[in-house]
Amino acid sequence: MHRCLTVLLIVAFFESHLSVEAVNAPPGQTLGQPWPMPQSYQSYPDLLLLNSATFNLSPVGHSCDILQDAIRRYRLIIFGPSNALKFRPKSNVNVLANLDVNLMNECEKYPSLEMKENYTLTVTSSTANLASPTIWGILRGLETFSQLVYRGNYGEFLLNATKIVDFPRFSHRGVLLDTSRHYLSKEVIKENIEAMAYNKMNVFHWHIVDDQSFPYQSRKYPKLSDEGAYNRFTHIYTQNDVAEIIEFARVRGIRVIPEYDTPGHSQSWGKGQKGLLTECYSQGKPNGNFGPINPIVNTTYTFLEGFFSEVQQVFPDKYTHMGGDEVSFDCWKSNPDITKFMQQHGFPGNYSRLEQYYEQRLLNIMAKLNAGYIIWQEVVDNGVKVRPDTVVEIWKGGYQDELAKVTKKGLRTILSSCWYLNYISYGGDWTKYYSCDPWDFEGTAEQKNLVIGGESCMWGEYVDSTNVISRLWPRNSAVAERLWSAQSVKNPDKAKPRIEENRCRMIRRGIRAEPLSGPGFCSQEFNSIP
Numbered sequence: 455m456h457r458c459l460t461v462l463l464i465v466a467f468f469e470s471h472l473s474v475e476a477v478n479a480p481p482g483q484t485l486g487q488p489w490p491m492p493q494s495y496q497s498y499p500d501l502l503l504l505n506s507a508t509f510n511l512s513p514v515g516h517s518c519d520i521l522q523d524a525i526r527r528y529r530l531i532i533f534g535p536s537n538a539l540k541f542r543p544k545s546n547v548n549v550l551a552n553l554d555v556n557l558m559n560e561c562e563k564y565p566s567l568e569m570k571e572n573y574t575l576t577v578t579s580s581t582a583n584l585a586s587p588t589i590w591g592i593l594r595g596l597e598t599f600s601q602l603v604y605r606g607n608y609g610e611f612l613l614n615a616t617k618i619v620d621f622p623r624f625s626h627r628g629v630l631l632d633t634s635r636h637y638l639s640k641e642v643i644k645e646n647i648e649a650m651a652y653n654k655m656n657v658f659h660w661h662i663v664d665d666q667s668f669p670y671q672s673r674k675y676p677k678l679s680d681e682g683a684y685n686r687f688t689h690i691y692t693q694n695d696v697a698e699i700i701e702f703a704r705v706r707g708i709r710v711i712p713e714y715d716t717p718g719h720s721q722s723w724g725k726g727q728k729g730l731l732t733e734c735y736s737q738g739k740p741n742g743n744f745g746p747i748n749p750i751v752n753t754t755y756t757f758l759e760g761f762f763s764e765v766q767q768v769f770p771d772k773y774t775h776m777g778g779d780e781v782s783f784d785c786w787k788s789n790p791d792i793t794k795f796m797q798q799h800g801f802p803g804n805y806s807r808l809e810q811y812y813e814q815r816l817l818n819i820m821a822k823l824n825a826g827y828i829i830w831q832e833v834v835d836n837g838v839k840v841r842p843d844t845v846v847e848i849w850k851g852g853y854q855d856e857l858a859k860v861t862k863k864g865l866r867t868i869l870s871s872c873w874y875l876n877y878i879s880y881g882g883d884w885t886k887y888y889s890c891d892p893w894d895f896e897g898t899a900e901q902k903n904l905v906i907g908g909e910s911c912m913w914g915e916y917v918d919s920t921n922v923i924s925r926l927w928p929r930n931s932a933v934a935e936r937l938w939s940a941q942s943v944k945n946p947d948k949a950k951p952r953i954e955e956n957r958c959r960m961i962r963r964g965i966r967a968e969p970l971s972g973p974g975f976c977s978q979e980f981n982s983i984p
């Protein structure tokens with residue numbers, strides 16, 4: 455009742471009085487400024503008004519399903535679901551009737567490592583134009599446009615004249631979610647993908663299985679999740695679930711790269727695939743425990759080829775993450791068949807050589823399947839020969855030396871060492887993530903070029919669907935700007951009011967992003983009515 459009256463009063467006010475006036479943001483926040491910072495960004499004091507009832511996002515170039523979907527989505531993101539306020543502007547107010555969306559080429563179907571995300575966005579005192587050679591650039595530009603729009607004192611939608619030329623500094627800007635230590639619902643995975651799109655991140659690294667559980671429901675090997683999931687009915691991702699998540703990400707220009715970590719981190723695989731894991735021995739007898747995948751029997755590789763050929767069909771991205779980290783040698787050491795095999799093959803006692811033997815056969819299978827792969831740094835640290843198009847993910851301390859070492863070998867790399875967002879402490883910590891730079895190592899320009907980006911990691915020991923979003927966001931926005939914006943955009947004091955606005959914007963859009971840096975407020979709080 456009360457609210458109805460307020461709306462009526464506002465409408466009445468608009469009908470008679472609307473003129474544009476300065477708007478105050480909550481203290482310490484910008485108003486209508488983008489995050490991450492574009493490569494080139496100029497805004498002007500000319501204010502424009504958007505009429506939510508009539509404003510159009512109008513394709514003037516090529517179009518496709520992704521564009522149509524994005525236009526529907528961004529109308530809702532900009533104006534929200536509430537009924538449009540009607541107004542009759544005074545003659546001195548510039549009203550922006552539409553945004554021309556100029557996609558200059560046909561759409562690509564899937565985002566990829568090679569996709570271009572450039573766009574230009576120009577808003578003058580009477581026109582607005584978004585142009586890009588690719589649908590991916592259009593998606594990034596629509597996101598930026600939506601961020602430029604803010605609410606005036608009477609709830610009207612305002613926008614400043616602006617000129618933006620933009621492209622990402624790094625092409626791989628990822629977030630790792632772990633769905634093995636704790637199961638994450640499909641809805642929460644999608645919410646995270648939305649938050650990624652709001653921050654222009656473009657790779658969902660899905661650490662889908664691990665020691666603790668195997669929630670991926672395989673077509674060819676359904677026993678893996680029947681036996682290895684926490685619950686075979688409720689704690690799984692069916693083929694339909696996976697397809698739905700990939701599609702949700704695709705239309706937002708986000709790649710989905712699954713990780714199937716082997717030969718370590720694979721306890722859950724052993725339950726449904728008998729004979730896959732190494733039997734551990736005590737006093738000359740199997741002791742009932744199992745270790746990493748058994749590298750010395752051919753059945754292992756027959757299975758892996760079958761499994762990864764399915765993975766290649768299910769996930770459209772060229773790249774799969776093959777893991778390869780933290781292989782414990784104790785069980786291999788205890789097993790007499792393995793000792794014998796190593797003697798026969800001329801490397802007695804050299805367990806990193808055995809690991810190399812496994813990785814080489816596994817990566818040969820991937821090559822045969824024409825698949826690209828990402829691996830954790832240990833694989834190259836242990837001397838495994840990898841194809842030149844391999845991407846090495848660096849996660850350990852001392853990453854500056856490792857970046858130099860890996861790129862010296864001519865291999866491409868992504869950094870995650872400084873972005874383990876699963877670690878928390880009391881107080882604001884986003885500036886720590888903001889200050890880490892993937893070019894922070896001694897190397898030539900060629901070496902720097904081999905750094906294709908980075909990923910934040912949200913390991914799943916202490917998060918599930920209740921808290922994963924708020925633990926990641928908005929701290930992860932710091933990583934997003936580091937990976938998108940120019941290297942020179944690095945002053946945390948300058949960034950602070952903008953990241954605060956970005957957090958409030960995410961909240962307004964329904965993302966439960968936690969407070970960043972102590973006391974404060976958003977003009978529209980979480981779940982409140984606009």
Ligand SMILES: *[C@@H]1O[C@H](CO)[C@@H](O)[C@H](O)[C@H]1NC(C)=O
Pocket residue numbers: 476485486487497498499500501614
């Ligand atoms: C937008 O225009 C208003 C009014 O001229 C001005 O006060 C404000 O600083 C401008 N905002 C930006 C981001 O340029």
Ligand SMILES: *[C@@H]1O[C@H](CO)[C@@H](O)[C@H](O)[C@H]1NC(C)=O
Pocket residue numbers: 570572587621622
């Ligand atoms: C896209 O951005 C890159 C810089 O990453 C630049 O070299 C290239 O010319 C841009 N292309 C277009 C079409 O704007």
Ligand SMILES: *[C@@H]1O[C@H](CO)[C@@H](O)[C@H](O)[C@H]1NC(C)=O
Pocket residue numbers: 752
């Ligand atoms: C296992 O495969 C390797 C490589 O293909 C082959 O050389 C070897 O003979 C096979 N061993 C058995 C026991 O079949």
Ligand SMILES: *[C@@H]1O[C@H](CO)[C@@H](O)[C@H](O)[C@H]1NC(C)=O
Pocket residue numbers: 804806807808810836837838
């Ligand atoms: C073990 O094998 C690795 C190759 O994987 C090699 O670099 C290393 O020198 C070997 N160690 C010994 C003690 O032979």
